[in-house]
Amino acid sequence: MDKELKKIVELALSEDIGSGDLSSSLLDDVIINAEIICRDRAIICGTEYFDLCFLSLDKDIQIKWKLKDGDEVQPGEIICNIKGRSRSIITAERTALNFLQILSGTSTKTNYLVNLIGKTKAQLLDTRKTIPGLRKAQKYAVKCGGGVNHRMGLYDCIMLKENHILSIGSLDKSIKKALKKYPEKPIVVEVETMEQFRSVLSIKGITRVLCDNFSPIDLKEAVKIAQGVYPIEASGGVNETNIVSYAETGVDYISIGSVTKDIAAVDLSLRFS
Structure with a gap:
């Protein structure tokens, strides 16, 4: 794992969690299943950052991707499934999505312009x-x-x-x-x-x-x-x-x-x- 990547993810999680996630502490910490849905046509990028956000909080969380970085998805597609303890998943959710949304936005806009001049x-x-x-x-x-x-x-x-x-x-x-x-x-x-x-x-x-x-x-x-x-x-x-x-x-x-x-x-x- 790239040390710089880990450092960036740790910083991102730290600024969000601070001294602790107050809202998720109210939950029963049970095993849940979740999925990530894409609402746009997009070129997905940032899966490694996404994974590390969850695994940094709980190494036992399981993430199964239906695609890889650089793949195109359509609105309504489920792009990955997640299984693990509810508190860790909810705590890491926003930071993980931030990385995935921003990097996918970058790759999607790039792809649009590349196609224009193809x-x-x-x-x-x-x-x-x-x-x-x-x-x-x-x-x-x-x-x-x-x-x-x-x-x-x-x-x-x-x-x-x-x-x-x-x-x-x-x-x-x-x-x-x-x-x-x-x-x-x-x-x-x-x-x-x-x-x-x-x-x-x-x-x-x-x-x-x-x-x-x-x-x-x-x-x-x-x-x-x-x-x-x-x-x-x-x-x-x-x-x-x-x-x-x-x-x-x-x-x-x-x-x-x-x-x-x-x-x-x-x-x-x-x-x-």
Whole structure:
């Protein structure tokens, strides 16, 4: 079991339970059966977090899933059965559902956008705009939904943006410094104008060019100019109403923060059977 996962679940349970669950203490602690019902069309994600919420309180609770992370479900489907002592099940219920609803919401929205651009070559990337403490979980949910992970954090990829370049002195100097200090790390350079884009193409050693807030017209021109020199990523101002037009420009990637930031929790409920 991942230590970080356990730490996150322990923290989530602690903030909910505190000194003790007053309501469940009123119950006779008997063995019960329960089921989780999905009320939405969804791509389910977060089963490991869900399980750990219950098993952290009672290792004897039995959870039987009818699916795995990444599977699609329809409204009204029972997705798992639970058997165990009533107090532990009721105490862990809300925290377990929170994880499952949020992560399933992430994978479901990702899957929706991936399907929208499915006839193009563009791949959907996530960003660092994640719920604090759930970075790895949401990144995993994006993959379950068919998306692709961008950098995990500030430590595994160099992204040179306007302020970095201004502070260092120039784009060329910034890239040379990055290559010298971190030769094994990928380097993504963000550009905001066609002029900047053209200048980047003449510099060797970078991994990808991120075109920030380019219009679809400008992106199409950028793809034509690049002719495969570097992969091109589009970002900024992209949403579900215009993502197809961005994808049809021929870009390789589209990054969009809403898949992890602006999500609707999937409607799930626990019901005693």
